[in-house]
Amino acid sequence: MNTAAVYHRADRSMAYAVAKDQMQIRIKTAKNDVSQVKLIHGDPYDWSKEKWNKHEKSMNYKGSDQLHDYWEVHIEPPYHRLRYGFILSNKKQTVFYGEKSFHQQAPEDIGEYFCLPYMNQSDIFTSPKWVHDTVWYQIFPERFANGDSSLNPPGTIPWAIEEPKRDSFFGGDLQGVIDHLDYLQDLGITGIYFTPLFEASSNHKYDTIDYFEIDQHFGDKEKLKELIRECKKRNIRVMLDAVFNHSGFFFPPFQDVLEKGENSRYKDWFHIWDFPVQTTPEPNYDTFAFTYMMPKLNTEHPEVKNYLLEAARYWAREFEIDGWRLDVANEVDHAFWREFREEVKKINPDLYILGEVWHDSIPWLRGDQFDAVMNYPFTTNALQLIAKRTISVQTFIENMTRVQYMYPEPVNKAAFNLIGSHDTPRILTECGNNQQRVKQILTVLLTYYGTPCIYYGDEVGLTGGMDPGCRKCMEWNEENQDQDVLNYTKKLISLRKNEPLLANDGDLSFYHISENSLVMKRESHDEAVLILINLSDKKDTLKIPYRVNKRKTIDLMTEEAHKWKKGKIKLQPQEIKMIKIF
Known part of the structure; x- marks a missing residue:
């Protein structure tokens, strides 16, 4: 047995409470090395006749990545304390694995076992339940709809008559969003994620000038309140975007520093290396990336912290927003985010806190900072498999298994999944x-656990490369919209709402049956849904290793009964099927 590959930590990623009386334990072993894992567990104070009373439960094999097998078990200990270890077996060897070392058999000394001292209620990771059932729609306000031309900035270009440039303005505003809320409701959207609305000089508004004002070209505070009221009528949540890592160049405190140098009372609001301050040829202060127009804020400074926290409180309190999306969240200190969470949750315990982090995010997902991060590993793998065809089905499954077991189950249910932004x-x-590939990737997005987000216009066939190409004006002429993809998106969203197994109920797993087709399974105790996607231009026949017994089967896409012939399912080239078993 390759004991060097066995890995477990008694932390919130591999041993944690999922409910008041339920624990989830995970372990990983070398791929194809261990055939059985059993959990040995018990309360450290539960003894009889000088012998520790321990219990045994088999763990479930959950999947593999390129290097490891993943095992998992749920237990419901009678008490709120736990000592535990693992019995690992293969054809050649059986060993015990505990906190300190490996043994030939389970030791009597409980000091050799992993420890969860107490399942404190406050340590259980929780996120707003409404998020688990939300389908988001990301709006870049400057490009969604021009509803009030009187707000147009100088040099505004007539809607969509040319390709966008980095400095283009087309006049999108809040009234334009209000005018099309019925469209979003008909699509099935239940949450809007707005990129920044606050006063800024750019079209993207990630260079904030005033954290307490709506940008004049979008509208005003009363218009935002009207928008939120209209959203609530339609059961649509609203999430705003905040940039607390850096300000804009024209942020008054930074302008004061540029003017007064070392004599500015704001000089410590930023990370300035020396004086006088210079912007060219290279800035002598920390910035977002190397952009001199976006000076990094010193969030450890008390005045900066208080200013930004009050901005977070203000919009949550006065406008009853439902969420904050936090830009460049990984570059802000953890202490700030802990206080941020405490402050906004006082106002609204159900407010969703979403961080922009592109890499392993467990340091922010321990229950004291964010409810979720943007799930870019999901994005990358889905694009590589379906859009670009640069990885195999096996590699996709292995990659997604690793992503799935990177975070605890409660974290995964709130993960913000996206395929474009x-x-x-x-x-x-x-x-x-x-x-058809767009339909396939939307299928994966809208049948995966977490909370999915559609970038405006993807549902009607907008095209474009990287910024600024991906920020085209929304297409409102129905003759120019891809009505086929639009209706397909509506169908998927409707299925997700009506079939809980396509959202966050039950387990998710993969079948590696064919290199031409992706097969996902969503399953609860008495129901299952198979999602089958033929990625190739050839027919594919899949033999699904799943017993239906006397249960019924239905094709959710056609709403017709499906004939289950010993699990053989035929797929036409590029075909998508969803088979419900109940």
């Missing part, structure tokens, strides 16, 4: 203008 090329462009 204002920072990435358009999905149709990524798919080489192949409409």
Whole structure:
């Protein structure tokens, strides 16, 4: 047995409470090395006749990545304390694995076992339950709809008559969003994620000038309140975007520093290396990336912290927003985010806190900072498999298994899944203008656990490369919209709402049956849904290793009964099927 590959930590990623009386334990072993894992567990104070009373439960094999097998078990200990270890077996060897070392058999000394001292209620990771059932729609306000031309900035270009440039303005505003809320409701959207609305000089508004004002070209505070009221009528949540890592160049405190140098009372609000301050040829202060127009804020400074926290409180308190999306969240200190969470949750315990982090995010997902991060590993793998065809089905499954077991189950249910955004090329462009591939990638997005987000216009076939190409004006002329993809998106959203197994109920797993087709399974105790996607231009026949017994089967896409012939399912080239078993 390759004991060097066995890995477990008694932390919130591999041993944690999922409910008041339920624990989830995970372990990983070398791929194809261990055939059985049993959990030995018990309360450290439960003894009889000088012998520790321990219990045994088999763990479930959950999947593999390129290097490891993953095992998991749920237990419901009678008390709120736990000592535990693992019995690992293969054809050649059986060993015990505990906190300190490996043994030939389970030791009597409980000091050799992993320890969870107490399952404190406050340590259980929780996120707003409404998020688990939300389908988001990301709006880049400057490009969604021009509803009030009186707000147009100087040099505004008539809607969509040319390709966008980095400094283009087309006049999108809040009234334009209000005018199209019925469209979003008909699509099935239940949450809007707005990129920044606050006063700024750019079209993207990630260079904030005033954290307490709506940008004049979008409208005013009363218009935002009207928008939120209209959203609530339609059961649509609203999430705003905040940039607390850096300000804009024209942020008054930074302008004061540029003017007064070392004599400015704001000089410590930023990370300035020396004086006088210079912007060219290179800035002598920390910035977002190397952009002199975006000076990094010193969030450890008490005045900066208080200013930004009050901005977070203000919009949550006065406008009753439902969420904050936090830009460049990984570059802000953890202490700030802990206080941020405490402050906004006082106002609204159900407010969703979403961080922009592109890498392993467990340091922010321990229950004291964010409810979720943007799930870019999901994005990358889905694009590589379906849009670009640069990885195999097996590699996709292995990659997604690793992502799935990177975070605890409660974290995964709130994960913000996306396939495109204002920072990435358009999905149709990524798919080489192949409409069916767009449908396939939308299928994966809208049948995966977590909370999915559609970038405005992807559902009607907008194209474009990286910024600024991905920030085209929304297409409102129905004759120019891809009505086929639009209706397909509506169908998927409707299925997700009506079939809990396509959202966050039950387990998710993969079948590696064919290199031509992706097969996902969503399953609860008495129901299952199979999602089958033929990625190739050839027919594929899949033999599904799943027993239906006397249960019924239905094709959710056609709503017709499906004949289950010993699990053999035929797929036409590029076909998508969803088979419900109940």
